[in-house]
Amino acid sequence: MRNFGTRYGSFSRDGTEYIITTPETPRPWINVISNGDYGFTVSQTGGGYSWRTHAQLNRLTRWEQDLVKDEWGKFLYIRDEKENLWSAGWKPVCGTPESYRCRHGVGYTAIESKNFGIETVLLMFVPNDAPLEVWRLTLRNRSRRTRTLNLYTYLEWGLGQAPDWHREFHKSFAETAYDAASHAVYATKRLWEVPTDRGHWNTGWPYVAFHSSSLRPSSFDTDRESFLGRYGGVAHPAGVRMKKLKRRSGNWLDPCASLHHTLVLKPGESTEIVYTLGCAASKPEAAELAARFAAPGEADRALEDVAVRWRSLLETVHVATPDPSMDLMENIWLKYQAISGRMWGRTAYYQTGGAYGFRDQLQDSQLWLSIDPELAKRQLLLHARHQFDDGTVYHWWHPISEVGLRNRISDNLLWLPYVMNGYIQETADFTVLDCREPFVDNASGATMYDHCVRAVESALGRFSARGLPLIGEGDWNDGLSAVGLDMKGESVWLGHFLHRILLDFSAIAARRGDASRAGLFTSRAAALRESLNTHAWDGRYYYGATKDSGEKLGSSSDTEGSVWLNPQTWAVIGGVADLSRARAVFDVVEKELEFEIGPLLLHPAYTTPDRFIGYLTRYSPGMRENGGVYTHGATWAVIAAAILGRGESAHRIYSKLNPVNRGKKPDVYCAEPYVTAGNIEGPESPFYGRGGWTWYTGSAAWLYRVGLEWILGVRATFDGLIVDPCIPAAWKGYTVRRLFRGAEYRITVRNPSHVECGVQEFSVDGGGMAKTAGTRYASLPVFPAGSAHEIVIVMGGV
Ligand code: GLC
Numbered sequence: 001m002r003n004f005g006t007r008y009g010s011f012s013r014d015g016t017e018y019i020i021t022t023p024e025t026p027r028p029w030i031n032v033i034s035n036g037d038y039g040f041t042v043s044q045t046g047g048g049y050s051w052r053t054h055a056q057l058n059r060l061t062r063w064e065q066d067l068v069k070d071e072w073g074k075f076l077y078i079r080d081e082k083e084n085l086w087s088a089g090w091k092p093v094c095g096t097p098e099s100y101r102c103r104h105g106v107g108y109t110a111i112e113s114k115n116f117g118i119e120t121v122l123l124m125f126v127p128n129d130a131p132l133e134v135w136r137l138t139l140r141n142r143s144r145r146t147r148t149l150n151l152y153t154y155l156e157w158g159l160g161q162a163p164d165w166h167r168e169f170h171k172s173f174a175e176t177a178y179d180a181a182s183h184a185v186y187a188t189k190r191l192w193e194v195p196t197d198r199g200h201w202n203t204g205w206p207y208v209a210f211h212s213s214s215l216r217p218s219s220f221d222t223d224r225e226s227f228l229g230r231y232g233g234v235a236h237p238a239g240v241r242m243k244k245l246k247r248r249s250g251n252w253l254d255p256c257a258s259l260h261h262t263l264v265l266k267p268g269e270s271t272e273i274v275y276t277l278g279c280a281a282s283k284p285e286a287a288e289l290a291a292r293f294a295a296p297g298e299a300d301r302a303l304e305d306v307a308v309r310w311r312s313l314l315e316t317v318h319v320a321t322p323d324p325s326m327d328l329m330e331n332i333w334l335k336y337q338a339i340s341g342r343m344w345g346r347t348a349y350y351q352t353g354g355a356y357g358f359r360d361q362l363q364d365s366q367l368w369l370s371i372d373p374e375l376a377k378r379q380l381l382l383h384a385r386h387q388f389d390d391g392t393v394y395h396w397w398h399p400i401s402e403v404g405l406r407n408r409i410s411d412n413l414l415w416l417p418y419v420m421n422g423y424i425q426e427t428a429d430f431t432v433l434d435c436r437e438p439f440v441d442n443a444s445g446a447t448m449y450d451h452c453v454r455a456v457e458s459a460l461g462r463f464s465a466r467g468l469p470l471i472g473e474g475d476w477n478d479g480l481s482a483v484g485l486d487m488k489g490e491s492v493w494l495g496h497f498l499h500r501i502l503l504d505f506s507a508i509a510a511r512r513g514d515a516s517r518a519g520l521f522t523s524r525a526a527a528l529r530e531s532l533n534t535h536a537w538d539g540r541y542y543y544g545a546t547k548d549s550g551e552k553l554g555s556s557s558d559t560e561g562s563v564w565l566n567p568q569t570w571a572v573i574g575g576v577a578d579l580s581r582a583r584a585v586f587d588v589v590e591k592e593l594e595f596e597i598g599p600l601l602l603h604p605a606y607t608t609p610d611r612f613i614g615y616l617t618r619y620s621p622g623m624r625e626n627g628g629v630y631t632h633g634a635t636w637a638v639i640a641a642a643i644l645g646r647g648e649s650a651h652r653i654y655s656k657l658n659p660v661n662r663g664k665k666p667d668v669y670c671a672e673p674y675v676t677a678g679n680i681e682g683p684e685s686p687f688y689g690r691g692g693w694t695w696y697t698g699s700a701a702w703l704y705r706v707g708l709e710w711i712l713g714v715r716a717t718f719d720g721l722i723v724d725p726c727i728p729a730a731w732k733g734y735t736v737r738r739l740f741r742g743a744e745y746r747i748t749v750r751n752p753s754h755v756e757c758g759v760q761e762f763s764v765d766g767g768g769m770a771k772t773a774g775t776r777y778a779s780l781p782v783f784p785a786g787s788a789h790e791i792v793i794v795m796g797g798v
Pocket of ligand 1: 357359360476477478479625632697698
């Protein structure tokens, strides 16, 4: 495995770690570590924050967004007998370590450093089954003399929510205590900023936070003022110079937690101390958890369990292609990012998040389809419960408080039938359509089939007189927030998207025996296709939208934003464009939108805010939706290329979006090379090529999916798996191993004639199979669960 090294780091040999070799990366390079409930972020400096269930509403430790300083974290100071002071991460002391490595792994991060002859390894992870994080600190004396080391942990309590600008208010409700028996400090809070039936500001935080250690502390403090010192700071706090901390606890403090230990290490000697930081339901539970992880060997066992869980999640699909950077992404990092970062954590440095986006987590949950489709189903049911009786949905909602935002963004509701179709293609589980779920405003609810149908019919009810869907407060592109406020403006992308859903869902309706709906959806699809091709065609490509005034956007008559990406890619994906138009619009994508960094969401960027378009035009030119590469949307270009059989294009675009490749110029790209960026700045930005908003929604699950399903072509259909390779002609072949409906498919694709797509012949377990006439792909049968099969596919002229 190539390790793609730069001056900041490289992948480990097996690709499961990214090893950063200096704390001074161009931006914080973080890990998002979660077990699905509890989680924390950690950067290569040691910065980061912790939460349970919701990273914003239920933040355990204080953090304020500052990617320049990266100064908020949970820190560990070490002072030796000569008064040398350093930290186990680089922050906050920022010393000059003799060596430094931060290894971000799948489910853990380890920071290894050596300072003044003392080696430390601080390994942090979240056990599968406990609401806490473990920090296992190993210290080794590499010097020739006996050393006396004082260790001080430090973190500031958030206890629900405690934004910095409201610190004096929030601290008035917190209470801390020390318990010598469990070597732990505890913290509670008598106020939580969530609305209840007894009013705002009027409920307690129903948890007990704790911070404990396996060794008995020599002292502790929970008061920031005494620990930091008046007007002191985290780099050189007063506490770490004291023989003993002040042992303050109770109410009335600005609450923090610090445990102090004194250790003596002979030359060559090493020792280990295990800390926990957690969020329990009660004090007894917290004490029990503290005791559990103080027991020798428990942290190591829990870490092994984490590795086993991640292996089983990641191993369900495995690919081996001539492109090692693609293998790294498909086999490990995209899955890890989508699960840990998006499904579980829903948080990272660029957006604290914590909520569920109606469309966001549905799209992200597509990741589960090839790994554990039951979890995709659960997500579908959860989102159905956040739909209203009239078919419309929340744009987002907060777990815990259930507060949601209902708006007139027009695509949200359609992701329910879209992802439902994907789930049924994967599983053939039509019974999901009979599951009943309530609506937000109607407890008696309806079947999932009805939930989906209501979404489609609600969308069909919002059309302009000439038969195009209304954009409302935006379509997938949130930044088009003012295009259709008067409910007159139209969205072309939404038309393409809806067309796809009408076709897919009419097939589901037909299989369910609902012939009238199947008929209705097919005829509405035909009418929509006609309207799009008549009214949304700009001459060379599809324009993007019309404003309430009727003015066209994303049209060649515009000087800014004159060509948009999604209306072209989805004309192909949605099946709206015929072959010649599909080819023509894709040529436009390649010639006018595709840059060195990937296809831009639109071009040229808007330079002047337009209050009749929305906040998209207010972004600096080239940033985010305003003319940058928006990874989530850009991945769809790979699908369009594959549909057209353009293997070179599909893989080239994938490669441009692949963070491993972007990260080859780390001082330009700046962002982490192991996870996708939400966006990369476009040509109008002086920082052209700079990545940002890493670990963001949409990007990882989609990039994974387009790689596996559209380049490698392994796609689920109601009737079985198909293999439809669409690859660079230079590739000699590749393999994919995946589970499908319980059976293992070991697929080998050969490309002896060096074509970009097209299957010539294939065999299953050595027996030649007949290709379905008129297709370019291989249709594989559904095998009994538990069986394993060898499939050999030979590409060639068809
Ligand atoms: C952000 C939003 C997502 C939206 C996209 C494009 O990623 O979370 O819902 O589709 O931006 O505006």
